[in-house]
Amino acid sequence: MRRVPWLALGSVLAGLGIWVSARLAPLAGLLPGCAFKQFTGYACATCGLTRCILALGRGDWRGAFHWHPVAAGLALLLPVAVLWDLRRAWRGEAYPGLPESRWARLAAWALVLGTWALQAVRGI
Amino acid sequence: MLIPFLDSWRALTHPREAFQDLPPPLGVALGRMVAVWIPLALGNALLTCWRALQGYEALRKGGLPLDLLATAGVDPTVVEDLLKTLPPALPLTRLLPWLLVLVPLGVLGTWLHHAVWDHTGLWLLGGLKAKRGFRTSLLAEAEALRHAALGTLVGLLSFLPLLGGLLSIPLLLLDGYLWLFRGFALAARHDCEPWRGLAATVIHAMLLGCCALGLLTCLVILLRVGA
Numbered sequence: 162m163r164r165v166p167w168l169a170l171g172s173v174l175a176g177l178g179i180w181v182s183a184r185l186a187p188l189a190g191l192l193p194g195c196a197f198k199q200f201t202g203y204a205c206a207t208c209g210l211t212r213c214i215l216a217l218g219r220g221d222w223r224g225a226f227h228w229h230p231v232a233a234g235l236a237l238l239l240p241v242a243v244l245w246d247l248r249r250a251w252r253g254e255a256y257p258g259l260p261e262s263r264w265a266r267l268a269a270w271a272l273v274l275g276t277w278a279l280q281a282v283r284g285i
Numbered sequence: 286m287l288i289p290f291l292d293s294w295r296a297l298t299h300p301r302e303a304f305q306d307l308p309p310p311l312g313v314a315l316g317r318m319v320a321v322w323i324p325l326a327l328g329n330a331l332l333t334c335w336r337a338l339q340g341y342e343a344l345r346k347g348g349l350p351l352d353l354l355a356t357a358g359v360d361p362t363v364v365e366d367l368l369k370t371l372p373p374a375l376p377l378t379r380l381l382p383w384l385l386v387l388v389p390l391g392v393l394g395t396w397l398h399h400a401v402w403d404h405t406g407l408w409l410l411g412g413l414k415a416k417r418g419f420r421t422s423l424l425a426e427a428e429a430l431r432h433a434a435l436g437t438l439v440g441l442l443s444f445l446p447l448l449g450g451l452l453s454i455p456l457l458l459l460d461g462y463l464w465l466f467r468g469f470a471l472a473a474r475h476d477c478e479p480w481r482g483l484a485a486t487v488i489h490a491m492l493l494g495c496c497a498l499g500l501l502t503c504l505v506i507l508l509r510v511g512a
Contacts, residue, residue: 206492258418259408266409273492 166250169243176239183218206277209285228285231276293321293432300466304428304473311420314427319392322434327388329437331377332444334384338374345371400426402493403471406485412477421474429470433463464490 189211197205209228216224217236225233249256259265296303308314345368355361404422407413436459443449443456465483472482 256419258416259405259413261414263411266411269409 162253164250164253164255166246168246169250172239172243179214179218182214186215186218189215204280204283204285206273206280208280230279231272290435290438293435296432297435297466300469301479303432304425304470308424308428308474311424311427314424314431318396318427318431318434319389321431322437323389323392325434325437326392327384329441330384330388332441334380335377336444338377341374344368345373396426396430399430399467399489402489403467403485406488406492407471407475407477407481409488410481410484412472412475412481412485414477417475422471425470425474426467429467433466436460436463
């Protein structure tokens with residue numbers, strides 16, 4: 162039995178959100194900025210994400226990679242994830258669980274902390 | 286449930302024992318959450334909009350402390366002229382149909398959002414060893430958020446004049462506790478130690494919240510103290 166490709170649907174919605182956000186770019190100046198950075202003076206792991214999304218909405222991939230390389234990289238992988246999900250959904254295969262390997266978890270931690278360090282060091 | 290919210294009160298005051306019974310089916314848990322939370326969220330959204338519209342009207346009618354602006358070097362006449370050009374506020378009745386659509390979507394979106402991030406947080410902490418999948422996280426979140434809706438009810442006190450301002454800090458602390466409370470449900474349903482569930486909600490806040498939660502906190506403080 163085929164299932165709903167939630168990941169693909171979510172990706173389409175995310176793409177739509179990025180496109181809409183580019184139309185709302187003039188309002189971005191009204192955002193007060195990162196509270197964590199204001200308090201500590203250091204960027205947080207999500208600093209640069211809004212500017213990255215706005216750049217993606219304009220089709221400016223170079224800018225997107227500058228503001229948040231991890232988010233831009235994930236956006237680049239989104240079509241692959243959509244195809245993977247559609248294929249599995251068509252075959253009726255359930256979503257696999259998250260890997261139990263300790264190394265996979267450590268890699269995810271490294272990605273999160275590495276992103277944070279990268280953004281903090283660059284002063285994004 | 287003879288007394289409304291009695292079971293939620295018990296769950297919130299004894300979170301470790303709250304999720305020891307056999308879990309209900311996901312549909313039942315979701316139905317209960319929606320039945321309790323959507324009416325409260327709708328009431329909260331209506332009051333928030335009503336207050337925001339009142340604040341806007343007060344602004345249009347010159348509600349700004351012009352003397353204070355003058356001392357800050359701003360020409361009060363320029364500000365007054367600018368305020369006069371603002372269009373009148375929409376009547377609340379025109380916003381109501383939008384709220385009837387957006388509030389249920391917001392409730393369901395919040396539930397899904399919490400489930401995705403808390404599940405990821407629990408995985409990062411090695412709390413998914415019992416091999417219960419994402420569906421279990423969805424169930425745990427639905428159960429926890431049904432009880433946490435009591436916080437939305439208490440949060441309505443913030444709309445009371447004077448008392449609302451005084452309660453802003455205690456209500457923020459309550460919001461913090463209700464955020465962590467989901468961790469007890471996650472831990473119980475995934476059969477892991479409570480600290481992993483609690484820490485998963487903290488990681489969720491850290492991953493997403495550095496920026497977004499800071500902004501949200503500022504907005505909540507402004508809404509509760511303002512107008």
